[in-house]
Amino acid sequence: MKKSDGSNSAKIALGPWQSIMTIIFALLFFSIVYIIYHGIVRGSMDQKLPDDVKTAVTLILNDTAKTKYLPANFDSIKVDKACSFILLNIIPKDSSAEKIFRAKYENLSSNIMISLLPTISVSTGSYFWLNTNKKYLEVIFWSIFGVLASLLYFISEAMRTNSFKRTEISVYLAKLFYAPLISVIIIFSYRLITSSNSAKFDNTSTELLVFSFILGFFSGRAIELLNKIKDIILPGKTTAEDEAANYTTVKGNVKLPQGLAGITPDKVKLSMIPASGTGKTIETNVNADGSFSIPNVPKGEYNFKAELESGDKKFSALIANKKLTAGKPVQVEDIVLSEDK
Numbered sequence: 455m456k457k458s459d460g461s462n463s464a465k466i467a468l469g470p471w472q473s474i475m476t477i478i479f480a481l482l483f484f485s486i487v488y489i490i491y492h493g494i495v496r497g498s499m500d501q502k503l504p505d506d507v508k509t510a511v512t513l514i515l516n517d518t519a520k521t522k523y524l525p526a527n528f529d530s531i532k533v534d535k536a537c538s539f540i541l542l543n544i545i546p547k548d549s550s551a552e553k554i555f556r557a558k559y560e561n562l563s564s565n566i567m568i569s570l571l572p573t574i575s576v577s578t579g580s581y582f583w584l585n586t587n588k589k590y591l592e593v594i595f596w597s598i599f600g601v602l603a604s605l606l607y608f609i610s611e612a613m614r615t616n617s618f619k620r621t622e623i624s625v626y627l628a629k630l631f632y633a634p635l636i637s638v639i640i641i642f643s644y645r646l647i648t649s650s651n652s653a654k655f656d657n658t659s660t661e662l663l664v665f666s667f668i669l670g671f672f673s674g675r676a677i678e679l680l681n682k683i684k685d686i687i688l689p690g691k692t693t694a695e696d697e698a699a700n701y702t703t704v705k706g707n708v709k710l711p712q713g714l715a716g717i718t719p720d721k722v723k724l725s726m727i728p729a730s731g732t733g734k735t736i737e738t739n740v741n742a743d744g745s746f747s748i749p750n751v752p753k754g755e756y757n758f759k760a761e762l763e764s765g766d767k768k769f770s771a772l773i774a775n776k777k778l779t780a781g782k783p784v785q786v787e788d789i790v791l792s793e794d795k
Contacts, residue, residue, distance in 0.1 A: 615771050674754055759772050760789045
């Protein structure tokens, strides 16, 4: 009886082109669902006053009549006129938003309203859901779009350098599930993030959509943001053991293309680039036998990029989204260079 060597599981794994087409199909699916729901359910958002409107409202509220005899309700008249001007320039007449706005502002004095002008916003119709609880659906959708865009990028780069690894498919699929959840948690915690000066955004405007997309695209960096929130909520003393738990040693081998005479692996430039797009790139030397060892590497996700120039030819290789955890040294799969086309 022929023994199983695990090759059947490898055959089930998606190849590079199958992965690309699957991601494109998923992107089309989520885009269609997103467009249909937004076409059915009308959205809304909070719009801050443009500078020209604020200037005009300030002039209205600072108006002083050129007569000695002012009506007792002159200040109220100015405020009502200012509210009417804002509503005329921002939202349609007789909408529900107009009633909400007047109930909130028309009973204020002119001085108080002037002081509030920088913060005044008006609820207006929008294609996006931004000032109700549906904004968290926007976060989920846009973080998924970010994940799918990052997968398209990294897989296409891996195909270009012939470094696609079928074993990484499970990592890609996992991102589709944990990235939206992490994004929602970070949005819930945005006040904590803002207080620590790590990120600032307006969660009632289209900035929320951009922030969600970035959290999905750079899901590794999103996990680092969660760590910052953890340190704020659960502060603790940092010990040498805790510090060591955040670092690891990376080992591996670089292999040159066959038939490349007179060149040894120690001519290869090897870089570890944080997959989040931020942080310090680590560059190291490769030994003559192709081996390398990099100590004190912060845990996280990295893209390993190897480059070599020989005459007018260039060779490179890429291992994308390699997750490093602290503890025992991490052995990276062989980095095999191929000629750039």
